[in-house]
Amino acid sequence: MSQTQYIPTIGIECHVQLKTRTKLFSGANNDARDAKPNTMVSPICFGLPGTLPVLNREAVQLAIRAGLALNAEIAENSYFERKHYFYPDLPKGYQITQLAHPTIGAGSVTIHLEDGSDKVVRIHHAHIEEDAGKLTHPNGVDYSLVDLNRAGTPLIEIVSEPDMHSASEAKAYAQEIYLLMTYVDVTYGDLYHGNIRFDVNVSVAPIGAPLGTRTETKNLNSFKAVERAVDFEINRQVKLLDKNERVVQETRGWNEDRQATFSQRSKEDAHDYRYFPDADIPPLKIERSEVEAVAKVMPKLPNQYRQEFTAMGLDGSVITALLGVKSNAEIVAEIYTIAGKETASRVAHWLSSVLGSAEGHTDISSIGTARLVELSGMVDTAELSSTAAKDVLISMLSSPESPRHIAEQKNLLQVSDENAIAAIVEKVLADPANAKAIADIKAGNDKVIGYLIGLIMKESKGKANPGLAQKLIRKRIS
Amino acid sequence: MTISDIRQMYEKGTTVREVVTEAINRARKDQNSAVLEVIEARALERADELDARIKKNETIGRLAGVPFLAKDNILTYDSKTTASSHMLENFEAPFQATVIERLEAEGAICIGKTNLDSFAHGGSTENSYFGPTSNAVDKKRVAGGSSGGSATAVAAGIVPFALGTDTGGSIRQPASYNGVVGLKPSYGSVSRYGVVAMASSTDVVGPITTNTEDAELVLNCMAGVDERDSTTIKIEKTTPELKKPRFGVIKEGLGEGIDPDVRRCTDNLIESLRNNDYEVGEVSLPTSPYALAVYYIIVPAELSSNLARYDGIKYGTQKTGDSLQAVYENSRSEGFMDENKRRILIGNYVLSSGYYDAYYHKAQAVRTVIIREYEEAFEKYDILLSPTAPTPAFKLGKNVSDPLKMYLTDILTVPPSLAGLPAISLPNGTGQNNLPIGIQLVAPYRLDVNLINAAKLVEEVINR
Numbered sequence: 008m009s010q011t012q013y014i015p016t017i018g019i020e021c022h023v024q025l026k027t028r029t030k031l032f033s034g035a036n037n038d039a040r041d042a043k044p045n046t047m048v049s050p051i052c053f054g055l056p057g058t059l060p061v062l063n064r065e066a067v068q069l070a071i072r073a074g075l076a077l078n079a080e081i082a083e084n085s086y087f088e089r090k091h092y093f094y095p096d097l098p099k100g101y102q103i104t105q106l107a108h109p110t111i112g113a114g115s116v117t118i119h120l121e122d123g124s125d126k127v128v129r130i131h132h133a134h135i136e137e138d139a140g141k142l143t144h145p146n147g148v149d150y151s152l153v154d155l156n157r158a159g160t161p162l163i164e165i166v167s168e169p170d171m172h173s174a175s176e177a178k179a180y181a182q183e184i185y186l187l188m189t190y191v192d193v194t195y196g197d198l199y200h201g202n203i204r205f206d207v208n209v210s211v212a213p214i215g216a217p218l219g220t221r222t223e224t225k226n227l228n229s230f231k232a233v234e235r236a237v238d239f240e241i242n243r244q245v246k247l248l249d250k251n252e253r254v255v256q257e258t259r260g261w262n263e264d265r266q267a268t269f270s271q272r273s274k275e276d277a278h279d280y281r282y283f284p285d286a287d288i289p290p291l292k293i294e295r296s297e298v299e300a301v302a303k304v305m306p307k308l309p310n311q312y313r314q315e316f317t318a319m320g321l322d323g324s325v326i327t328a329l330l331g332v333k334s335n336a337e338i339v340a341e342i343y344t345i346a347g348k349e350t351a352s353r354v355a356h357w358l359s360s361v362l363g364s365a366e367g368h369t370d371i372s373s374i375g376t377a378r379l380v381e382l383s384g385m386v387d388t389a390e391l392s393s394t395a396a397k398d399v400l401i402s403m404l405s406s407p408e409s410p411r412h413i414a415e416q417k418n419l420l421q422v423s424d425e426n427a428i429a430a431i432v433e434k435v436l437a438d439p440a441n442a443k444a445i446a447d448i449k450a451g452n453d454k455v456i457g458y459l460i461g462l463i464m465k466e467s468k469g470k471a472n473p474g475l476a477q478k479l480i481r482k483r484i485s
Numbered sequence: 486m487t488i489s490d491i492r493q494m495y496e497k498g499t500t501v502r503e504v505v506t507e508a509i510n511r512a513r514k515d516q517n518s519a520v521l522e523v524i525e526a527r528a529l530e531r532a533d534e535l536d537a538r539i540k541k542n543e544t545i546g547r548l549a550g551v552p553f554l555a556k557d558n559i560l561t562y563d564s565k566t567t568a569s570s571h572m573l574e575n576f577e578a579p580f581q582a583t584v585i586e587r588l589e590a591e592g593a594i595c596i597g598k599t600n601l602d603s604f605a606h607g608g609s610t611e612n613s614y615f616g617p618t619s620n621a622v623d624k625k626r627v628a629g630g631s632s633g634g635s636a637t638a639v640a641a642g643i644v645p646f647a648l649g650t651d652t653g654g655s656i657r658q659p660a661s662y663n664g665v666v667g668l669k670p671s672y673g674s675v676s677r678y679g680v681v682a683m684a685s686s687t688d689v690v691g692p693i694t695t696n697t698e699d700a701e702l703v704l705n706c707m708a709g710v711d712e713r714d715s716t717t718i719k720i721e722k723t724t725p726e727l728k729k730p731r732f733g734v735i736k737e738g739l740g741e742g743i744d745p746d747v748r749r750c751t752d753n754l755i756e757s758l759r760n761n762d763y764e765v766g767e768v769s770l771p772t773s774p775y776a777l778a779v780y781y782i783i784v785p786a787e788l789s790s791n792l793a794r795y796d797g798i799k800y801g802t803q804k805t806g807d808s809l810q811a812v813y814e815n816s817r818s819e820g821f822m823d824e825n826k827r828r829i830l831i832g833n834y835v836l837s838s839g840y841y842d843a844y845y846h847k848a849q850a851v852r853t854v855i856i857r858e859y860e861e862a863f864e865k866y867d868i869l870l871s872p873t874a875p876t877p878a879f880k881l882g883k884n885v886s887d888p889l890k891m892y893l894t895d896i897l898t899v900p901p902s903l904a905g906l907p908a909i910s911l912p913n914g915t916g917q918n919n920l921p922i923g924i925q926l927v928a929p930y931r932l933d934v935n936l937i938n939a940a941k942l943v944e945e946v947i948n949r
Contacts, residue, residue, distance in 0.1 A: 050580060054794040056573065057560045057582060057679040059714050089790055091836075093813050100793025153798070281836035283786060283845060286685035289715055 013211045013248065015241045016218055017177050018169035019233075020206040021184050022162050023194050024138065025069045031137045031161035032060030032103065032288075039156035040200060047156040054098030059287050062087075066161040067291065069193040070110055070135050071301045073163055076191040076308060077130050079114025081298045086290040087135075090280045095153045096140035104136035104164075106282050110291060111135075111163065116187065117310060118179040123323055128180050129168040138162050163193075169208065169218070174241065178234035181205055185230070186309040190333055198228050205233050209240040211248065219244070220254040224268050227261055236261045239268050312336045319348055321355050328359035334372040335359075341376050342383075350383045361397045374403050382410040389472050392464075395419040423472045425479070428463070431471060432479045435462050448484055456480060488645045488699045491551050501532040501539070501550040505594055508552035511643040512597050517619045517628065519637040520554065523597040527563035528552070531594050546591035547706055553588065554647040556635050557598040558605055558681040559690065561585055568681045569613040570603040572801045572820030582679025583714065584648060584690050584707045591706045599634025599647060603822045604792065605655055605683045607631050608894045611885055612824045619881065621663045622919060626878040629659030629894075635693045636663040646694045646703050652683045653780050654874075654898025656691045657910035661873035661923025664912045666940075667693045668700040669898075671931050672905030673718040675704070676711035684787040685716075687902045697940040700909065704933065720907075720933045730867040730939045732758060733768035738871025738897055740774075746916025747872045754913055754924055755870075757946050768862045768869065772854045776900040779855070781892060782835050782848035783903070789832025795820060827888060856904045863929045868939045871897050873910040873923035897925060907933040909940045913947055 030037050033051035051058040074081045085108045089101040111133035118126050140158035144151045165184060171177050185203055189196040196202055205228070210221035222244070224236045244254050257273040309330050316326045316339070329336050335358045343351035357379075358371065382399060385391040391399065391414055402413045414420050422428055435441060441462070447455045456477060463476045494504055505528050512520045535550055555561055558568040560578035562585075567573045585595060602612035610633025611617040618633040620626040621640035628637040632649030636659035639647050649656040651669040660667025668691045675690045682688060692703035710717045734755060739748060758765050797803040797816025804815035821829070835844035862869060874894055884891040901908040906927050913924035926943060928936035 053799060055579070055800070056566070056568070056576070056681040056794070057578065057580075057677075059678050059682075059716075061713060061715050091790060091793055093793070093796055095796075095798045095809070098794060098799060100796055101790055279838050281790075281833060281838075281841075283790070283836055283841070286787060287682075287716065 011249070012214045013241075013245050014214050015172055015209060015211045015237075015244075016169045016221075017171040017173075017237055018208040019167045019171070019177060019180055020208070021165040021167075021181070022138075022204045022206075023073065023165065023184075023188050024202045025066050025073075025161040025163065025193055026195050027063055027065045027069060027161055029063055029065075030159035031063050031066050031135070033159055035159065037160055039160075040195075040197075042156055044152070044154035044156060048158070052098065052155050052159045054100075060103060060285070062288055062291065063161065066135065067110070067293065068301060069161075070133075070163050071293065071298055072191045072305065073165075073188060073193045074111035074114070074133060075298070075302055075305055076187045077111065077114035077116060077133060077165065079130055079133065080112035081293055082108060082110050082112055083293055083295070084108065084290060085110040085293075087285045087288045088282045089285050090282055092278045092280060094139070095151065096142050096155075096158065098140070098155060098158055102137060102139065103285055103288070105134035109134035110293070116167075116180065116183055118176065118183045119313075119327070120179050121175060126170075126176065126179075128170045128176075131166045131168050133163045133165040136162050136164060174234045174238040177207060177237045178230050181230050181233045183309070186330060190309050191306055201228055204228050207233060207237050207240070209237055209244070210254070211241055211244045213248075219248070220256050222254065222257055222259050222268075224259045224261055225271070232261055232263065235266055236268055239266070243268070307340070309336075312340060315340055315343065316355065319343060319352055319355070321352060325355055325359045329355055332358075338372065338376055338379065342380060345376070346380045346383070349387075350380060353383050353386065354379050357397065357400055361400055371404060374400075378403060378410055385410060385414065389423060389474065390414070390420055392421055392469055392473070394469055395421070419470065421472045422467060422470045423475055425475065428467070428471050428475055429479050431463050431466050432476060432483060435459060435466060436480070436483060445484060486642045486645045487695050488548070488551055488702060491645055495550060501535045501594070502529060504550055505529060505532040505552050505596060508596050508644055512554070512638070515638065515641070515643060517621060517624065517637045517641060518616055519599055519618045519628070519634040519641065520643070521557050521567065521569070521598045521600050521615060521634065522564050524561065524564045524595055528594050528596045531589070535592060535594075546593075547702060548588060549592035551593045551645060552596045553593050553644050554597050554599050554635060554638050555585060555595055556601050556632050556647070556649050558601060558650060558683075559585060559598075559648055560679040560681075561595055561598065564598055566598070566681065567614070568604045569601045569615055570820065570822070570825070571614045572604075572795050573681070574614065574802065576801060578679070580679060582690075583676035583711045585679065587707045588703070593706070596644065599632070599638055601634055601655075602631040602824065604681065604788070604825055605631040605650060605652060606788070606822075606824045606828055608654065608658055608891055609879075609881075609884065610634060610659070611881065612822055614822060617881055620878045622921060623878065625880055626920070627662065627881055629662035629874075629878060631655040631659075632667075632693065633659045636660050636665055636667065639663070639693045639695060640665045646692050646699055648690060649693050650680060650683070651689050651691055651898075651902065652687050652784060653902045654895040656693060657898045657908060657923070657925060658874050658894060660693050661910045661912075661925075662878035662921060664915070664921030664923075665693055665695055666697055666700050666912070667691070667910045667923075668704060668937075669902070669908045670704055670708060670933050671718070671720055671907045673716045674708045674720040674907070674931070674933060676707075676714040676717050678711055678713040682788075682791040684784040685791065686787060687784065687905070697909070697911070697937060697944050700940075701937045704937075708933075718931065720931050722934060727867055727935050727938045729763060730935070730942065731764040731766070731865070732939075733766050733862055733866030733869045735773070735869050735871040736767050736769045737771075737773045742875050742893070742896075743872065744876040744916070746920075747874070747876060747922050750914040750916065750922045751870075751872050751924060754943070754947060757949070758943070761946050763942075763946075765870075766866065768866055770855070770858045770862060770900065772851065772858055773900045775851055776855055776903055777892060777896050779848045779851045780895070780899045780903060781831065782844050783852065785828040785832035786836050786845050787832070789829045789836070792821070792825065792829060824888070852903050855900055859900075859904050859906060859927075859929075867928070867935060869927040871925050871927075873897060873925040877916050877920035877922055901925075901927045904930070906930055907936045909936055911940055911944055911947065
């Protein structure tokens with residue numbers, strides 16, 4: 008155990024691929040998700056002699072939207088620069104990016120921690136740049152393969168201030184960035200395919216001391232990986248410092264199998280990128296009116312949903328689960344406006360618990376708000392027990408039928424026929440095994456009535472209206 | 486040979502196939518190593534196409550059936566585009582440059598490609614991987630460069646016009662050395678799409694012709710905004726015609742190092758202009774002596790970046806190696822020539838961290854001062870005059886081992902390039918051994934039309 012008290016400091020760079028129709032500087036198709044290697048390329052993506060970049064204004068529009076979601080200033084004047092290094096996935100020998108004057112300026116993001124508290128993380132800036140291609144290294148051969156489908160895909164790189172101090176804060180930040188970017192619909196947001204990637208900068212220092220030497224762990228593509236990589240780095244660096252060893256400033260990778268970071272490149276062999284303005288692309292001018300036009304059509308942000316759901320009285324955990332899937336949050340908000348708080352709240356619980364599978368990302372937009380409202384109404388009128396309603400809900404995922412139809416087919420409608428229930432009540436109360444329970448109720452122990460109702464429900468296979476059953480029991484006993 | 490000579494042939498009933506075949510034959514007999522490759526099949530195919538259309542009385546365009554040559558750093562179909570380099574020795578482009586497309590749309594026919602300094606790095610065409618081009622007047626002398634092949638081919642009468650590219654004088658200086666007209670339009674007025682990039686902020690495509698009228702026609706056929714080059718601009722096409730432009734002779738253009746013949750020809754022109762009632766004054770551009778230093782920071786910076794794509798991975802010369810680094814090193818060592826490497830090294834140096842501010846940044850600041858000085862000069866004068874080059878064409882091999890001396894041949898053409906201004910070189914007499922001497926006219930940015938009007942007037946005075 009460490010003798011010294013250390014404080015970790017974390018800053019995160021996040022690459023978000025924008026879902027434009029075409030690439031950042033060429034007319035090649037930008038959606039290469041299921042494409043064969045090197046089929047989504049133009050002479051420009053390939054870096055052929057004589058080709059020139061032409062800026063895609065759709066990417067600028069998305070960047071403005073992303074910038075507004077980050078609560079950031081949109082620069083009236085920004086420009087592109089070239090960042091030079093040689094690598095086979097970089098066709099021109101330089102990446103077109105922004106350095107001195109990025110399009111998205113300083114901003115902030117409010118993150119939500121597991122203990123229910125909030126924290127503001129400042130955004131230093133976010134810049135627009137092009138993605139590189141992809142290299143694969145087949146086993147047992149002496150070559151590597153280059154796929155340029157991704158070369159030229161527009162990205163924004165969101166650079167945070169070093170405002171985080173724990174792995175859980177880093178994870179919460181990553182999650183919030185994911186939510187913001189998917190809610191404003193600037194990215195497909197597919198983490199598995201690398202649509203959003205995180206680089207974490209971690210340093211530790213004794214409390215009160217100046218910042219320590221940092222490492223940068225690159226290319227993390229899940230929240231869990233962000234959390235674990237930060238955790239791993241904090242522990243590794245603390246151990247080094249405890250042994251009076253030096254933390255080396257370097258770039259590290261994340262080994263998912265070993266759940267450990269590993270050294271990739273030290274600062275000593277860091278590149279001199281020789282940044283300078285790209286004369287092929289005129290400076291980017293964004294009129295105030297253009298920003299205002301984008302602001303006018305901004306979708307609702309996660310925090311606005313959060314406030315609405317809190318006002319509805321929903322639990323923090325339910326809210327988090329709902330927000331995790333944008334369409335679910337939209338459905339609940341919509342039901343709130345058309346059917347009121349009770350219905351919305353019931354649907355919220357369904358979506359967060361019943362349908363929120365282990366992965367937590369079930370998209371239930373196919374069910375449709377109208378059927379959800381109808382289903383909830385059937386619970387209100389006691390046609391369905393809440394247990395049966397959940398059963399119907401799951402069937403609705405794969406069936407376009409109305410909830411009533413499904414309930415009928417599955418024989419789940421509650422029995423509210425007094426005679427039918429009275430018969431079951433009679434049978435249960437007549438059972439000698441329940442004589443003591445009846446005596447207890449008569450003696451004033453009212454809680455025991457629940458036990459009897461349970462037996463009645465079981466006997467009716469869940470279809471008896473429990474309210475009616477209770478009424479009949481009291482009538483019979485008194 | 487002029488474009489109107491070609492027109493007259495058509496008026497006499499000559500077919501396009503005949504005109505193109507003759508031009509191809511002349512290109513094949515080229516005595517100056519100006520032409521690198523003849524584009525025969527496609528040229529004849531297009532000629533037949535045009536003949537068929539002429540038969541049907543269709544209108545063809547402003548350059549109907551006019552054969553031309555393109556500098557080999559301009560991408561064309563049915564040929565290689567080598568940039569006279571080993572790196573692109575076998576490169577065949579899958580698309581054509583916008584300028585070629587536009588000229589073809591007007592009926593012009595590209596019959597081949599011309600020699601240049603490898604990647605346009607040089608002022609004599611001696612840096613070509615395929616060997617030097619010689620001067621059209623004296624084969625022991627250089628063609629100038631880097632568009633030496635285009636200038637010599639037009640001077641030798643192979644075609645009425647050829648395309649060159651100009652980054653710091655590469656159209657004007659060889660035009661001057663060969664006694665032809667070389668026009669560098671305003672930066673951005675002609676698309677660079679499909680042109681092997683040298684320096685993105687000064688590269689311009691322009692025509693080399695035997696008179697101003699032809700240069701004007703070719704420029705008008707290719708100029709204008711191109712959606713594939715976002716730096717393109719619209720040039721002024723109609724300004725009040727300059728009946729009596731005021732000429733300002735640039736004081737610094739007649740300083741030390743100017744050859745006596747060049748000085749004499751320039752002085753003669755000034756006198757003739759005055760005799761023809763033109764106002765001719767003197768103007769100073771005090772910062773222009775620093776232009777060459779600025780140029781040799783900014784241009785290497787940009788070209789070092791533009792040449793980074795030639796890495797032996799995707800196309801071009803590839804040399805194997807036992808590591809990725811070795812593949813890069815071997816391919817680039819082999820594919821580039823000494824002058825390419827020299828400029829790449831300078832460029833990398835001035836952009837490297839710690840030196841960026843001292844060199845690149847400062848050079849850009851001086852560039853701004855140069856632009857301002859031009860603006861001030863244009864308040865008093867419509868057109869600025871200076872010789873195009875300090876000397877006539879020098880002997881082959883003379884400056885090969887002295888890059889600095891070679892760079893000095895651009896001293897008068899570089900300042901307008903840094904300022905993006907339109908400039909033209911006109912033949913202005915000859916010196917010893919009949920060597921051609923050029924005069925350079927410079928006009929304000931985007932006023933190419935003023936430049937051309939003035940050039941026609943000056944041409945008239947010179948030819949009188």
